[in-house]
Amino acid sequence: MNLVENLRLFPAFEAVPDxxxxxxxxxxxxxxxxxxxxxxxxxxxxxxxxLLLDGxxxxxxxxxxxxxxxxxxxxSILGMLPFSRMKKFPSRLIAEKQAHVLQLHRDHLRDxxxxxxxxxxxxxxxxxxxxxxxxxxxxxxEKMASLGRLxxxxxxxxxxxxxxxxxxxxxxxxxxxxxxxxxKTVMSLDLTDEQVDSVRTVFxxxxxxxxxxxxxxxxxxxxxxxxxxxxxDWLDDHGIDDSLDLAGPLVEFGVSVDDLDxxxxxxxxxxxxxxxxxxxxxxxxxxxxxxIGEASxxxxxxxxxxxxxxxxxxxxxxxxxxxxxxxxxxxxLLEHKVKSKHIELNVLIPDxxxxxCGWPGELNQVWTNLIDNAIDAxxxxxxxxxxxxxxRQAEGLEFVLTKVIDNGPGIPADxxxxxxxxxxxxxxxxxxxxxxxxxxxxVIKHHNGSIKVNSKPGRTEFSICLPVx
Numbered sequence: 272m273n274l275v276e277n278l279r280l281f282p283a284f285e286a287v288p289d290x291x292x293x294x295x296x297x298x299x300x301x302x303x304x305x306x307x308x309x310x311x312x313x314x315x316x317x318x319x320x321x322l323l324l325d326g327x328x329x330x331x332x333x334x335x336x337x338x339x340x341x342x343x344x345x346x347s348i349l350g351m352l353p354f355s356r357m358k359k360f361p362s363r364l365i366a367e368k369q370a371h372v373l374q375l376h377r378d379h380l381r382d383x384x385x386x387x388x389x390x391x392x393x394x395x396x397x398x399x400x401x402x403x404x405x406x407x408x409x410x411x412x413e414k415m416a417s418l419g420r421l422x423x424x425x426x427x428x429x430x431x432x433x434x435x436x437x438x439x440x441x442x443x444x445x446x447x448x449x450x451x452x453x454x455k456t457v458m459s460l461d462l463t464d465e466q467v468d469s470v471r472t473v474f475x476x477x478x479x480x481x482x483x484x485x486x487x488x489x490x491x492x493x494x495x496x497x498x499x500x501x502x503x504d505w506l507d508d509h510g511i512d513d514s515l516d517l518a519g520p521l522v523e524f525g526v527s528v529d530d531l532d533x534x535x536x537x538x539x540x541x542x543x544x545x546x547x548x549x550x551x552x553x554x555x556x557x558x559x560x561x562x563i564g565e566a567s568x569x570x571x572x573x574x575x576x577x578x579x580x581x582x583x584x585x586x587x588x589x590x591x592x593x594x595x596x597x598x599x600x601x602x603x604l605l606e607h608k609v610k611s612k613h614i615e616l617n618v619l620i621p622d623x624x625x626x627x628c629g630w631p632g633e634l635n636q637v638w639t640n641l642i643d644n645a646i647d648a649x650x651x652x653x654x655x656x657x658x659x660x661x662x663r664q665a666e667g668l669e670f671v672l673t674k675v676i677d678n679g680p681g682i683p684a685d686x687x688x689x690x691x692x693x694x695x696x697x698x699x700x701x702x703x704x705x706x707x708x709x710x711x712x713x714v715i716k717h718h719n720g721s722i723k724v725n726s727k728p729g730r731t732e733f734s735i736c737l738p739v740x
Contacts, residue, residue: 274301274373277324281346283393291387299373304366311350311364317357319374320394321350326370331363342367351377352398353384353391429573432566439566443559446552462542469537473530473550490522498522505531511544520554577604591740592631594659594671595620601638602657605646612651619658625671628740633714640711641675641733648679648731662736669739670720674732682726690724 278284278292299322304310310328311317321328323345330341343349349364351357375383384391490498499518505528506514531547538546577600598620602609609616645655655677662672682690691712715722720737 274324278322278373281322281348283348283397284390287387287389287393291390294387295375295383295390296373298379299375302372302374304370304372306366306368308366308370309363310366310370311360313363314359314361317351317360318377319350320352320377320380321348322373323347323349324371324373326372327367328370329365329367331365348394348397350374351380352394352401353380354395355398429570432569432573435566436563436570439559439562443556443563446555446559462538462546466538466542469534473526473534495522498527501528502526502531506547509535509540509543511547517547517551520551520558523558524554526550526554573603589628589630591626592629592634593624593626594634594673594737595624597631597635598638598657598659598673601635601642605639605642608643608646609655612646612649612653614646614649614652615654617654617656619656619660621660624659625661625669625739627671627718627737629718629737630714633717634737637711637714637735638675640708641735644708645675645677645679645731649677650679654678661739670736671739673735673737675735676730676732678729679731681728681731682724687724687726 274296275289275292278296279289284292304326310321313331323343325345327345328343328347328349330343350360383394499522502518502521503514506517511517534546535543598618602616602618642655642657649655655675657673657675659671659673662670691708712722715735715737718737720735722736723734725732725734
């Protein structure tokens with residue numbers, strides 16, 4: 272098979288005349304690369320348009336030419352293309368197995384454009400396909416990087432309430448084993464209906480107070496210790512065993528010495544031991560159930576946040592977006608990272624903020640990248656402010672202006688123009704892809720918005736302007 276027949280097998284050249292394929296062959300260099308030969312080193316100038324006649328070429332797209340891979344099979348087109356602005360390629364090209372190629376030096380591309388219309392058209396179509404595929408790949412790479420950044424914090428945040436549930440369930444099992452003995456004591460009591468109502472008043476009154484505890488100021492360690500001492504003395508004075516064990520749950524639910532004096536007056540000395548033990552036994556059960564409930568709510572909230580963040584239960588089209596909801600969901604998933612660096616967080620998002628129309632999953636990537644970058648940039652104990660407000664511009668158009676401001680060291684003036692470029696990163700190898708802010712800028716443009724950065728030492732501000740629906 273001659274080279275023209277070989278090129279005719281390329282799907283991209285279906286409509287290209289033979290004389291144009293021959294023109295390419297006459298000016299190209301036919302080369303065979305042995306297996307595992309490095310055809311192109313990372314970040315070196317791209318000088319050749321390569322047609323893979325036979326074999327397989329691998330592109331390493333991970334850090335330093337290692338990691339993820341893209342494989343090109345026989346009849347693939349690689350390298351420099353007409354009208355491309357590519358100067359360097361960031362990854363290595365390696366012969367996965369022996370590769371037989373035709374390579375045309377970039378010096379011939381200008382003549383190619385003027386001489387071979389159909390062949391040039393085929394290469395341009397190849398370039399648009401390459402751009403589309405590369406865009407999808409980089410977006411997916413950054414999505415995975417964003418989820419990776421969230422996963423560690425999410426695992427930590429989920430582990431705490433899950434551990435609380437397991438711990439409380441185990442304790443509840445042990446506690447309920449003692450119920451039969453407590454039941455015998457209760458059945459031996461001789462209480463009138465009025466006395467039973469008195470016990471019920473103390474028990475359910477304190478449970479109701481505990482359910483509303485979020486509006487009460489918690490006790491300090493000194494206050495709690497003082498109240499436990501008072502209750503322990505009262506229980507000892509009235510001949511009740513295990514006073515130390517009983518005092519803790521009573522204090523937890525706000526039972527005071529005055530409450531016990533009132534109860535004693537209602538039920539009498541002969542019923543006191545049995546009633547107090549019954550009350551404490553049920554308060555402990557109630558506390559464990561409350562702990563399980565609170566932990567379960569925390570788990571449900573985290574699951575709901577990740578579901579809203581990823582929009583797992585929604586379609587992939589445009590929809591009305593509440594920016595505040597997306598920002599808060601993102602902060603929930605990054606909460607562990609904020610806490611670990613003791614960052615002071617100030618969120619200023621008013622109720623009734625105008626909605627925007629867009630892709631919520633894409634916008635959540637914007638918030639993740641900007642907030643995560645700000646956290647990484649700040650020292651321990653830094654300050655992070657996130658605000659959104661309506662913004663009416665001179666032309667009468669309405670926008671929502673969102674700002675992410677941190678008090679980190681700032682972005683040096685000589686690289687501020689580069690931070691939105693693909694693969695540019697100031698983070699150590701393995702800590703950043705260099706795609707985050709490039710993706711952010713792409714998403715903002717996709718929503719017909721704009722993003723600006725203003726940075727100096729001690730204050731870096733990213734401003735995102737999105738059109739109102």
